[in-house]
Amino acid sequence: MTRSGNGARWIWVFAVALALAVPWAFHNFQTGRDSGFVLSMLSQMGMMVILSLSYNMLLGQAGLFSLCHATFFGIGGYATVHFLNAAGAGSLPLPMEVIPLLSGLTGLGLALIFGYMATKQRATAFAMITMGIGELMATAALMFHSFFGGEGGVTTNRMIDHSLFGLTYASGMQVYYLILVWTLICAGSMYFLTQTPLGRMANATRDNYERAQFMGYDPRVVRFLQFSLSGLFAGVGGGLYAITYEIVTFDALAAPLSANALLMAYIGGTTVFGGPILGAVLITLLQSGVSLLSNSWLVYVGVLFISMVMFAPAGLSGLIIAHGPIAAAGRLRRLTVPYLRLVVPFLALVLGFVGLVELMSFLTIGAAQGKKLVLFGSAINIEATQPWLISVVCLLGGGAWLRWEARAFHRVWESLTADLKQRDRV
Amino acid sequence: MILDVRDLHAFYGQSHILHGVDLTVNEGEIVSLLGRNGVGRSTLCKAIMGLVPPQGQVMYRGKDLAGLRSDLVARAGIGYVPEDRQVFPTLTVRQNLELGLKRAGKFGRWTFDDVFRLFPNLAARQNNPAGVLSGGEQQMLTMCRTLMGDPDLVLIDEPTEGLAPLLVEQVGVLLAEIASRGVAILLVEQKLTIALKISHRLYVMGHGKIVFEGTPADLAANADVRREWLEV
Amino acid sequence: ADTIKIAYIDPFSGPFASGGDEFLKIFKVLFDRINAKGGVLGKQLEIVPFDSKLQPAEALIALKSVTDQNIPFVMHCTGSNVGAALIDGVAKHNARNPDNRVIYLNCGALATELTNEKCDFWQFRFAGSVEMRAATRIRSLPKEITKVYLLNQDYLFGQSVQADTKKWLAALRPDIQIVGDELMPFGKVQDFSSYVTKIKASGAQSIVTGNYNRDLNLLIKAAVDDGLNIRFDTYLAHLIGGPTAIGATGEGRLTSIMEFSGNVPVDLKVPEAEKFVTDWREHHNTDFSTLNFMTMLDMLTQAITKAGGTDPLKVALALEGMQVKDFVGQDNTMRKDDHQLLMPYYAGVFTKDVKYDSEKTGFGWKTQYSASAADLTLPTTCKMKRPAS
Amino acid sequence: MEIFVISLLNGLVYGMLLFMLASGLTLIFSMMGVLNFAHASIYMIGAYLAFQVSRVVGFFPALIIAPLLCGAIGAAIEIWGLRKVHHNGHIAELLFTFGLVFIVQRGVQMTWGMLPMPYRVPALLDFPLFQIYGANFPAYRAFMLLISGGMLLSTWLLLKKTRVGLIIQAALTHPNMVSALGHNVPMVFTTVFAGGCLLAGLAGVIGGNYQTTEPGMAEAMGPIVFVVVVFGGLGSLAGCFIASILMGMIQTFAVVIDYSVADLLRPLGLALKADNLLMEVLTVPIARIGALLPFAMMILILLFRPRGLMGTRDT
Amino acid sequence: MTALSLRDVRKNFGATEIIRGVTLDIQPGERHCIIGPNGAGKTTLFNLISGRFPITSGEISLNNTRIDQQPPHLINRAGLSRSFQITSIFQRLSVFENLRCALLWSMGYRYSFWSALWRQKALNEKAEFLLEDLNLASRRDIPAGLLSYAEQRALEIGMTIAGGASVILLDEPTAGMSNTETDYAMALIRRVTQGKTLLMVEHDMKVVFDLADTITVLVYGQVIASGPPETVRSSRAVQEAYLGALEE
Ligand SMILES: Nc1ncnc2c1ncn2[C@@H]1O[C@H](COP(=O)(O)OP(=O)(O)OP(=O)(O)O)[C@@H](O)[C@H]1O
Ligand SMILES: Nc1ncnc2c1ncn2[C@@H]1O[C@H](COP(=O)(O)OP(=O)(O)OP(=O)(O)O)[C@@H](O)[C@H]1O
Ligand SMILES: [Mg+2]
């Protein structure tokens, strides 16, 4: 316990240090300019971390499958624009650093209302009610202009000239650090919540809501409180969104973002507190990074998703955690060779698949653009049969090979874990 | 020998329930399996049927059925009457019986008429949903449903559980009727009376193992076994 | 650098990817055309596409990527919501990073407000605003029409169309009575028969609508199925996929307001442009209708040449008030007051009686009415803040 | 009166179109408990396949072939995908179908391109059947009604009259028992999923040319179908049918109503005037929020009846 | 004053009446066993008392207060706790957390989201103490779902008594246990329910006659006999309906 606890602590320290350092890795010291794109990505990651962690307060910790989480994110964003405008006009004498708290309170307010309705039910009925709420709010955002600004959204200027530290927030770097601080605050608070009676009872009602009732707790109240608090954090995330982009449109509360929250939490792994962070980072990279490389990125997200559900239902963090006992026993090294043997067929499989998808989409969509297909650094002639053939061979051959290697890997893994069990017993 | 179980193990998740069971049933024989609550008798039936993954051998007429999907086990000729009845509550009595048939309209030793002759209660209720039947009627229905599939061996799990004495009698009659049509029976029972009365051989189970094997007379003579493994 | 890069932000994935892909295809041809003539200042033009996913936040991230790469020009053609975000984003970026400015070349975010209330020095709109289209739309309505029904999508563009249509109806055709005026949920209606019922009951002779894509196709389909014999005076029926989806049902009664159609050079007798159209048709299944893109690139190259480089401020100043003749010889002006391109528009009717059909449907757009840039010089409310230097 | 009758008819047609999609979903949803987000995607595939097939062999053969292909796709999805995630619970199943949505969406774009397909109503059915108050009632709509009626009937027969139906129903409560009686339950589940996809495909064949065949059609139809199924109640074909018609009617009639809440208040002497959010909410005419009504109704019914209109068990 | 009293309690599921007028008085500190054939309605009776199902008619009071219209959590707060025939624990939480959860409400934490669990000394000590008491200390951090069946049953009992309720309902606590496990469990139950009112369903006659002060026999939803063990054992009706078959 203490050993893994210490390990976990070091991982956190490392993660924070990494987050502090990354923007400087992309800083151009000659021109003195930051990479705006990298900063945007990092900022986006920050708010997505908050979004997915707060979503996991529902899905992972309370077993509530919500389909309207973006609603609270979005409302936090819209409210923040109005707060910032008021602050900019001088009628809200609050420093920038505190404004995300107001955003959170807005999220909380709305979550109290919708949570009261939705948490009346659980399981599928809950999911469907939240789906309805999400649709209603997204449509309402398009319909009512005075608050939501219609389709053009509402804009603001974050340079309100009021800061605790005298910052202007003109540069993305300052904004990024503001986001980082708030992300840490939120993540810390959410972690704290998991260690409180409410957090624990949320886990309990997830596992067995009926038993919780016979221990004096009303599961509905537990769901309600958990839902509201997660709305609070989502609201903070939305506030940071508004500060970063200085515009909020209905996309910030529409269904695709709710779906994203779900994807991030699930892919990262819902069983571990930090899992959704991994998911948020990965998905943001995929959406903003891979989409620069390929217009078919949605296919890759879909395939990644399906393979995760099929082969790693506990998510990325689940995969990592599974290595915990082996690492603790100091046997991780025995997995190196089996892992290396997986790499080549895996790459072949990916190469084949990506190749086929890109060839296909260039044949029907891209060819018309007259663009050249550049795959893995070299231009490819899609008319020739050769690339097609190579892709198919890679895909099928890699697949078969990977299957075979995976079986071998499985055997090694099994024998390792069996060994460990044996040792445990002794 | 129609059924020959050898060194059968079974697990529910982490808990080891059957610890190597050996047991045989001959053609046309009634064999009883006795034991206290929770020793694993039902689990044995489920393991034979493939409803719980078995480890070991389940030889049925010389073929090993262990590990097969339960529908294939059933199609090989083993019928199963579970202890918790499991009637299909929304279907009518007749539909329940129809599902017992392995193929629509393909009757074997048993027809609707047979069933309704044996249990007039069911005949009267054939178009009612099975969910409204009384416990006793549900038990009858479950047995008849399995028989409609024309098995050569039936595993019957506690058919008299929770039945009024009158119905217990009727179950005895049915079991005799089944045996008279050349069907072998593996009967899981708690009540000694009926088991001692109708079975040809007996097994007693304790802690996931067979702890006694013999005829009803042997068991009647062996007070130790009864005290240790059967009585309360 | 040996090329002049121009970023292009539009949706390339998701349900709205068709627009981005189609426009990219067009730009490709237009860039090649310029580059074949030797490019600008001896340099080749290069287009760098970014996926906006039709989401403002994604577009703004892409904009960061653009500025990181020191690309001085950003084109964007789809979605007024993204357009509004870009105007704002570019303005703030330029204010905060005077050494790394960009010009936003708006080639299709149409909401009128973008060159009125929301106008900005760094945005140049090379597409007619909704108001300009509305003026053309109303002028082109035949005399005999006295009753119209307005049906529009319930979002920024649709509402804009609704307001401007009403404004110009009142101004130009007071004889026309609006017998119905309605907003419908954008992209959410699956069954238009009830709208058709209402329209029929109103006795309208024409539906004037800014609907496009699915919302237009389904409307026309439902109307034709119901035997509603009425005109469809649309704004955007000529958009890619529209003619294919509508097909024969639109014959003779479907009209649209467009920048160009294959038959415009035939009418105006411009062989060079006609040749471009025939070349285009050889390689593409869709139509070339965005003549304004060509005008935009022409203006941009002239401005770069005049500025002697790609410094955004100099190019912007060069663009202001620039006058060019477009491909078919019509006058185009980039108005200095609001950075709105004053350009001609054509009203076309969907008919068999044309030289060049649309999307290989056998039907094409026959020009019924054309409005010149002078006709469409409308007042603006823009109060533009101009950079000091 | 005139508007009322015509709207009634329109609502019926639209409701039946919804039912075509919902029947397959309810089959899958209520039988297997799988919230199949990819259902509308299969519908889209059905439309595209129908277009492709009908170009070669004509509409009527396509009416049979395309749904069969969709059924085969469904079977493949069940066997190689869903079945493997089944033991990870319903959320895993749902996420699996979620991933499918992305893949199908882009897959369709990659195969057929981005533009709408010229998939049209066959000439044989392209004529007005009769006139009512001067409005045509096209033969194709009658054909749709016929097909969806047929779907209702056949789904009903499948569930109630055949042994497959019996097995499915029995397997819902006691899958192990059904299996122990000699029925291959996994195969039955594959059949159900394939059947649901077949129905979706059929809906695609019909809906594809009634509406338009384009890459956005799945997204357009997805949510509303869920609403119908959940509103109707799990496990109830009748509920699904009633909900479809109801939703069709609601959306049709909502369009015809131009009143807003404020209009209702006005006679009470409450003249409202202000430019704030509340005012906006009150002055929106019903016609504009027609598309929202189904969602609002779903929320309402779930709040008070978690099993939906006629559901046999909790959602 | 009675700890628990049932007055003509009835329960219908649809048309069938499962509990047909049960009247029962349980004195404080009494150890009361309910026996009867399967399907007699014993579990149903527990479900009614603990508020899991609403009763169709009748009256149930706990310490002279009506509880029959209340939801389970309120009944629990009023001082009644129950275990389940089918083990009902928090599968994914560790054994320690299971016990800690069971303690939370009674120790006044309610829905607190501001107190850190690790700092609550009294709470944690009590949970550790229970853990020892249940002989589960070595399994402290294992997810409860991975415990053996008997250990899960022990945990189930532990969670039931943890909250300190004065009336404890145990539904077949020893079902599925071996003889030694049963003996151990009984000793545990005896120990932890000291001074409390115990109502228990049990099939194991040895246990029943060992433990019970009073036995009630339920057959087809009706009480056919109730009284001290000797009286019940010798009752004719009981022998016929339940014990008869065993006794020959
Ligand atoms: N699904 C299950 N999961 C975990 N444990 C189980 C499960 N089913 C049964 N058990 C346990 O396995 C053991 C053997 O059960 P089984 O049902 O085979 O007993 P039995 O001999 O048939 O007793 P009974 O008289 O109760 O029918 C018991 O301890 C029981 O509690
Ligand atoms: N929710 C329900 N709906 C319908 N019938 C029910 C329900 N719950 C229980 N029953 C029926 O009520 C009767 C009594 O069930 P109960 O579980 O109370 O029996 P029990 O005495 O606890 O039996 P056991 O000794 O097997 O635990 C049974 O016939 C059962 O089928
Ligand atoms: Mg048993």
Ligand SMILES: [Mg+2]
């Ligand atoms: Mg019970």
